[in-house]
Amino acid sequence: MSREFYQSPRSTWLMRLFWKAAGADRYILERTTYGDQVKYLCLGGIIIATGMMAGLAGGYAFYTIFEPRGNAINSFKTAGDIAGTYDAIDIPTMIKAVIFGFIWGLIIFNIDRFIISSTGKGDGTEDITKKEFMGALPRLLMGAIIALTISKPLEIRMFKTEIDIKLHEKQIEQQQAYKAKTDSVFNSELASKDKEIEKIENDIADKKNRHKILEQNYIEEARLITVGPRALAVKAQMESVAAEIKELENNPDFLRVKKEKEAIEKKREDALSQSEKYASGLDGLLERIKISHEISGTVISLFITLLFMAIELTPIFFKLMLIKSPYDYMEENIKELIKAENGIETQYNYYQDKEGRERDKIVQHQVIRLLKEKISLLEAQSQLSDEALHHWKEKKKQDIRKNPELYVNEQQQQNGHEKG
Template identity: 75%
Template sequence: MKRDFYEPSKSSKLMRLFWNAAGADRYILERTTYGDKVKYLCLGGIIIATGLMAALAGGYAFYTIFEPRGNALNSFQTAKDIAGSYDAIHIPTLFKASIFGVFWGLIIFNIDRFIVTSTGKGDGTENITGKELVGALPRIIMGSVIALTISKPVEIRMFKTEIDVKLHEKQMEQQQAYKAKTDSLFATELASKDKEIAKIEQDLSAKILRHADLEKQYIEEARLITVGPRALAIKAQMELVAKEIDGLQNHPDYLRIKAEKKEIEKKREADLASSEKVAAGLDGLLERIKIAHEISGTTISLFITLLFMVIELTPIFFKLMLIKSPYDFMEENIKELIKAENGIEVKANYYQDKKGYEKDLVINHQVLRLLKEKIQLLEAQSELSQQAVESWKEKKKQDIHQDPDSYIKEQPETA
């Protein structure tokens, strides 16, 4: 019907999308004032924006958790050298993070949508009373938790460069501490093996010196005179010492101890080589959040969190402060029409419960009508059944009266 005093503006697809996000009724909004349309448009925009921010924050958090571990500055240097960019992206992790981000954003969007649509309009005035605040408290707590989960990934992304530098310093400290601990763990074992080897090599050195001295004597003796008994005796001693040297050098205990020392050194080198990998494990989401708090300080971190809490909680307080408008009265009218159409009567503040709270009485007239019809039907069926039994009884009596012998023969014989 065309009005002379007011003609509603047409809605666009984008506007209807935002209305749907806010849980508003398109049928009513298209017939109400422009102010109502804008209010629910803004409300839906906040909910959609929160879902998008949650998707980005969740995706980044997931990427930070599952990206390949390494030196905090490695990706910075590699990307700069290869592509002229300062961000090296791991494509498989990015793909998984994108899927998770979309999924997380949809979850937050639906939770926000439920929180906002389930929040009433209070008493229809701009004031938020204590009773309204208490009623909205569970939704406020849920919204605060959601805001916190969104703000932290955003915070670590804002301070990413500073966090990478600080994290690199911590990784280097961790690496040096791990190396020192590794060296101290293997130092005792290596010292024990060195002591055993030194004892054997001390005897070996003495025999080598003895062999060298005998060789010198033999050369001098053979140069002065022909090889005589003394030279032969020296040569025999020299050969004996050479055998002793060879025996010590190839002794099983000596070879075993050297092999054990080599294995210990190899294991130590392997552990030292893994120190960089161990230090890289320090690069996690929790560690980055801690460093972000150290860098930004309590004030800035709190300000960022409060900013997201304001964005998240605005729709809740916004609905509590809404003044009743034509949309609200039309919505109530439609609800009453639907209840009347379905035979539902509500008597407000009809009785008090045990605690003294006034309660509404809900009468479902259609249910009562069906119940009465069902009761009457059952009563009629019972009455007809009774009449049928009486008629059958009378007919049997007549049959017995006309032919009692036939009735007696039909009875089963008793034992």
């Protein structure tokens, strides 16, 4: 706006965007001072930045929660490469995380915009009184909660390398503990089956040794003389032992126990093969936050949280500390003009409530005018109805004086219809 003593700077589309984010009135800002324009430009910038950080934090948290589970350190570079690790990105989860982050960022942006635009300007001085602070306390609590939701995902992203290494160690420990527990569960069953198998195998081994000795005796007997009765007797014993060995090896109980042992061993191998999968399940958002606190310590973690709280809560405190400027007076003036145009009168400090606090009285003149008109119309209609009833009554009286029998007959007929 051009004046003889001052010319308001022209606004750019970026300034108007930031003004809208801060809930400021573009019409007023384009007619006020440059200081007011910059003030709401910075305020809107903080709100937009908070929404963007919330979107990044929400998207990263979503990806961390729903990404395919695996080792915390997926793959290492070779010794000749630069030391470090790299992760394979799951594209479907990444797309979902981007969509969720965008929606989450918009939600936080709108909440912040509502908090800032609904926060008053205090008493127009730099001091924050107890009354002002208590009035802003719900908004401060909401801002603190939003700051926490933003800071934690970004915190685990800041310490991702250290968290991955520590988490990988925990996954290995978890895997070893699972394997030990699996072995302890299956070892007792396998030991029972081994005892049964060992007993039969010992019998088989004894008979095989007996068969070997008989075989040697037969060879010696057959070498010394021709195959005679003694050699044939040894051969018969040999064949009997061989039959016993075959019978033991084909014993149904022996074969059943061996199959049961094989089934138990297969279950054990399947359970052990799942150990890496179960250990990978340790890679969750909560576990990463816990490790982040272990690595960074209380002081650094608290400092990061307070940093985001400062970013989130600064606009609220600044609005309470702002000294009234031309924008504020012009905004109040426009509000009063709109109220006056619509017949709304505010009588300030008109009465005191039960707690002794002064309250304003709001007088809705248009409502009062319409109410009075409606009351007058209803009163006039009531008076006209009374007048009409009065004249109708007089006319009826005249008709009865002229012909009373007709009136009586009409009443009798009417009573007869009602009884029928």
